Amino acid sequence: MGSISQINFQPFTNVTRSKYVFEEIKNAIFAGKLSPGTSLKELKLAKQFDVSQSIIREAIFMLEQVGLAAKIPHKGTSVTKLSDKEIKERIEIRTCLEKIACHKAIKNMNNEDFEHANKLVKDISKAQIKNLYYEASIADLNFHRYLWKKAENEILYKTLDQIATPLFSLVSVKRSINSQNLEEVMYSHEEYIKALKAGKEKRIDEIIYTHLTLSYKLAGIELD
């Protein structure tokens, strides 16, 4: 596992080649097809995607930006392997920012929006029931992204995305490795929405803390 050569990337149908390559590699990481530590050779990837090296370099820049890849000048790039310390750091900041985001989001959400949020939660459940790790993680990310978006603070959204993306990836991969039963975490998001609808900041903060702590624990990440 982790070798690039076995992966079948999708054909190109995107605005920018580099953006497309970025998405494909990102998905491969989420799906565990590119495991942490795997080195991303520019020319090798260029051949695989049938694009030039420049495209790969730009894609790598984007991967770096969301914390999925780490580059060392003149040496190379590899899929991010977050240390326990880094994981904790990210979770801490994410928790803090997600609280702010939710406080803001509920002020901008009407019934229709809550309906949509519910729909996104159902998407997570659907994937979880079938034990589809990759799909569940993507759906999970989509749900949270929706809340972040609803905060209507662009820099907050972008920041949360950068900080949390590798965490979602990590959870996805760890769960699939441990063949974890996803149904255990299902209730968690329902509670989350309920708290948001109620609108009490204190309660929201609590539930976010619990939600994040729980899901990371389930992914095998110890927090103090």
Added chain:
Amino acid sequence: MGSISQINFQPFTNVTRSKYVFEEIKNAIFAGKLSPGTSLKELKLAKQFDVSQSIIREAIFMLEQVGLAAKIPHKGTSVTKLSDKEIKERIEIRTCLEKIACHKAIKNMNNEDFEHANKLVKDISKAQIKNLYYEASIADLNFHRYLWKKAENEILYKTLDQIATPLFSLVSVKRSINSQNLEEVMYSHEEYIKALKAGKEKRIDEIIYTHLTLSYKLAGIELD
């Protein structure tokens, strides 16, 4: 003002060409030589720096990353022109994260570190006394960066840097345009350090809020 052609960039003495170009353009923006809205033409810059277009593209990626440039695919890149809304958004998130950073920092700082922080504050003062806008802003950023660094949380540092950099740039430029008297803000940082040394979180939060609010107001940015 804002035309690239009049600027004398420094000769190359850096690890990576793109990193060097990035730094140079960043400094030019801070110094007000590249005002917000100025478009960054890749080939034009390539000629000026006597490097290839690829180098400029990579530098632009980096500028984008710290919020100093905004790129629209197939159209071009320009120096960030933050809207009032975006400014407020950034300040809000920065304030929140800086509080966390300081709480962490003081736990890791010994007397020697506080001495160093004091030294950095003096650097700000020196520039302020001479009304050197650019130097004062850089020194200001250095001081805050030192505190962020002392939090010993890498992602927090990186995030603060991304969020705050364009704000420092903006303050620098606005002050120089208004020919503001920099001595007015001088006391602010002394108070800041005093609060950190005392170590009371509540007081630190207050002073950070005041400090940020004040300095932005002095830069002519209205909050609420």
Added chain:
DNA sequence: ATATTATATATTATCGATAATATAAAACAA
């Protein structure tokens, strides 16, 4: 005159090749 289409120009996006750098392997000396 106005709107629409065609053409020219500017600019970014992409490519393929070369240069610079780091790593691994081989040759040599103590």
Added chain:
DNA sequence: TTGTTTTATATTATCGATAATATATAATAT
């Protein structure tokens, strides 16, 4: 053997040129 230098190899960094795309200008029709 061990350590040092040399050579070969792999990989990134950089370049210069072409292709694709968007914008501005000119031509044409109504």
